[in-house]
Amino acid sequence: MTELSNLCLLLVILVNFFALGSSRLTACIQAVALQGAVLALLPLATHGLSSHSLLLAGGALALKGVFIPWLLLRAIREVHIRREMEPLIGFVPTLLLGALATAGAFIFADLLPLVEAHQGGLFIPTSLATLFSGFLLLISRRKAITQVVGYLILENGIFIFGILLAEAMPMMVEAGVLLDLLVGVFVMGIVLDQINREFSTLDTEQLSALKE
Amino acid sequence: MEMLARTALHLLLLLLVAPLLQGVIVRTKALFAGRVGAPLLQPYHDLARLLRKECVVSRTTTWVFLAGPAAGVAVPILAALFMPFGALPAPIAFTGDLLLFVYLFGVARFFTVASALDTGSSFEGMGGAREVTFACLAEPIVLFCLIVLARIADALSLTALLGPHLAATWRGPAGLSLGLVVVCLLVVLLVENSRIPFDDPNTHLELTMIHEVMVLDHSGPPLAMVLYGAALKLMVLGAPIVRLLLPVNTGSWAGDALVFLGGMLLLAMLIGVIESIMARLRLVRIPQVLIGTTMLSGFALVLVLR
Numbered sequence: 001m002t003e004l005s006n007l008c009l010l011l012v013i014l015v016n017f018f019a020l021g022s023s024r025l026t027a028c029i030q031a032v033a034l035q036g037a038v039l040a041l042l043p044l045a046t047h048g049l050s051s052h053s054l055l056l057a058g059g060a061l062a063l064k065g066v067f068i069p070w071l072l073l074r075a076i077r078e079v080h081i082r083r084e085m086e087p088l089i090g091f092v093p094t095l096l097l098g099a100l101a102t103a104g105a106f107i108f109a110d111l112l113p114l115v116e117a118h119q120g121g122l123f124i125p126t127s128l129a130t131l132f133s134g135f136l137l138l139i140s141r142r143k144a145i146t147q148v149v150g151y152l153i154l155e156n157g158i159f160i161f162g163i164l165l166a167e168a169m170p171m172m173v174e175a176g177v178l179l180d181l182l183v184g185v186f187v188m189g190i191v192l193d194q195i196n197r198e199f200s201t202l203d204t205e206q207l208s209a210l211k212e
Numbered sequence: 213m214e215m216l217a218r219t220a221l222h223l224l225l226l227l228l229v230a231p232l233l234q235g236v237i238v239r240t241k242a243l244f245a246g247r248v249g250a251p252l253l254q255p256y257h258d259l260a261r262l263l264r265k266e267c268v269v270s271r272t273t274t275w276v277f278l279a280g281p282a283a284g285v286a287v288p289i290l291a292a293l294f295m296p297f298g299a300l301p302a303p304i305a306f307t308g309d310l311l312l313f314v315y316l317f318g319v320a321r322f323f324t325v326a327s328a329l330d331t332g333s334s335f336e337g338m339g340g341a342r343e344v345t346f347a348c349l350a351e352p353i354v355l356f357c358l359i360v361l362a363r364i365a366d367a368l369s370l371t372a373l374l375g376p377h378l379a380a381t382w383r384g385p386a387g388l389s390l391g392l393v394v395v396c397l398l399v400v401l402l403v404e405n406s407r408i409p410f411d412d413p414n415t416h417l418e419l420t421m422i423h424e425v426m427v428l429d430h431s432g433p434p435l436a437m438v439l440y441g442a443a444l445k446l447m448v449l450g451a452p453i454v455r456l457l458l459p460v461n462t463g464s465w466a467g468d469a470l471v472f473l474g475g476m477l478l479l480a481m482l483i484g485v486i487e488s489i490m491a492r493l494r495l496v497r498i499p500q501v502l503i504g505t506t507m508l509s510g511f512a513l514v515l516v517l518r
Contacts, residue, residue, distance in 0.1 A: 099510060
């Protein structure tokens with residue numbers, strides 16, 4: 001089963017790179033949906049078929065793979081934006097930073113004093129790399145939608161970390177994480193709508209300008 | 213004696229089959245478009261026709277203009293001597309030949325660009341500039357991929373890199389890196405051979421051309437050499453991909469050669485399919501894609517180094 005989970009984690013990292021380098025919002029959102037769907041396979045691959053892991057997988061697939069991307073796609077359809085223009089840091093530099101962070105995550109994960117079972121695996125480095133990629137997306141883009149996508153990727157990183165603890169972690173905590181995310185996206189959706197109505201753009205830079 | 217026979221087989225495979233691959237690509241594209249398409253042997257007829265034609269050379273050019281096509285044919289043949297074809301080992305192998313292999317293509321590129329600049333045409337200068345720009349971005353990808361393979365094989369010659377251990381490596385933990393290497397090498401194959409989505413081999417719209425624009429002034433036999441050189445290059449650069457995807461050793465010469473040929477034909481069909489289903493990338497996007505691919509190959513290296 002480690003082959004399957006390694007393949008999934010590799011796909012997750014590839015999606016990170018894609019999201020960092022792509023300027024098309026639709027493609028970005030679809031990539032994050034793919035990442036969510038791939039993550040849904042992970043609990044099954046690591047913990048086998050149990051009601052707990054099935055529930056976790058089902059929840060992840062429904063929320064991360066289908067529902068939240070659908071909300072985001074609907075949002076960009078309504079506000080008519082297709083591309084991320086003028087990111088604060090260009091696409092190629094963010095890609096380079098993302099690659100550096102990924103390499104750094106691998107080096108750092110090898111230095112961590114982990115439990116024997118987790119040593120040398122791909123889980124910890126992928127989780128750290130995904131966290132950082134999401135963070136990078138969050139701080140380097142102007143459009144609120146891309147920032148939400150960054151937030152989702154950040155959360156996916158936490159989810160990967162959480163899978164390792166799924167045995168020890170009570171169900172409620174995971175449910176809480178997913179719920180938090182959903183609330184986060186809802187709030188973001190409302191904020192997006194407000195920004196759009198006030199400024200007729202989704203550029204968050206506008207928020208920092210004082211206005212009469 | 214056996215050595216001589218092996219070298220002869222190696223070169224015969226390369227020299228005879230290379231244009232057929234072009235025919236297969238064109239045929240696949242035609243089938244996708246719902247046409248019958250040119251016969252598979254059309255590239256051979258084209259080469260024969262061009263060889264019979266008169267050669268027109270501009271008065272402003274010097275010998276450099278004709279050195280381009282010559283290097284374009286000579287270099288892939290030379291490079292093929294270092295590259296194993298499937299399970300058939302390369303005729304020449306020594307430690308570090310992978311660097312020579314990579315930079316031989318640099319020599320060919322230098323001569324092609326020099327012959328384009330020699331005509332003094334601004335279009336050809338533009339094409340040369342583009343070719344060199346994209347080549348600089350493609351080179352790190354090849355080197356990263358070769359370093360990954362070298363790390364897996366623990367050797368530094370191409371024959372050893374693409375040796376019989378690959379079948380076991382695919383099943384092992386390094387299989388993921390091999391998968392990434394295949395993807396990266398495929399991208400390099402498409403860039404180096406000016407294929408869609410990086411360049412359109414059929415376009416004659418000067419603003420978008422990269423490789424095609426550099427050979428606009430060649431005619432007759434030199435043009436035939438350029439086309440033949442391109443076909444050879446496709447085969448030599450495709451050989452490692454075929455070997456990585458089909459790591460089978462049948463044990464006999466004939467079997468190995470047949471597996472390799474079958475793999476090359478499948479690869480040509482794959483290129484045809486990619487060309488049919490993808491649109492050409494905008495010029496400004498190409499460096500971005502190439503840098504992304506470099507990241508991927510670097511990531512493959514990180515995976516095998518840890």
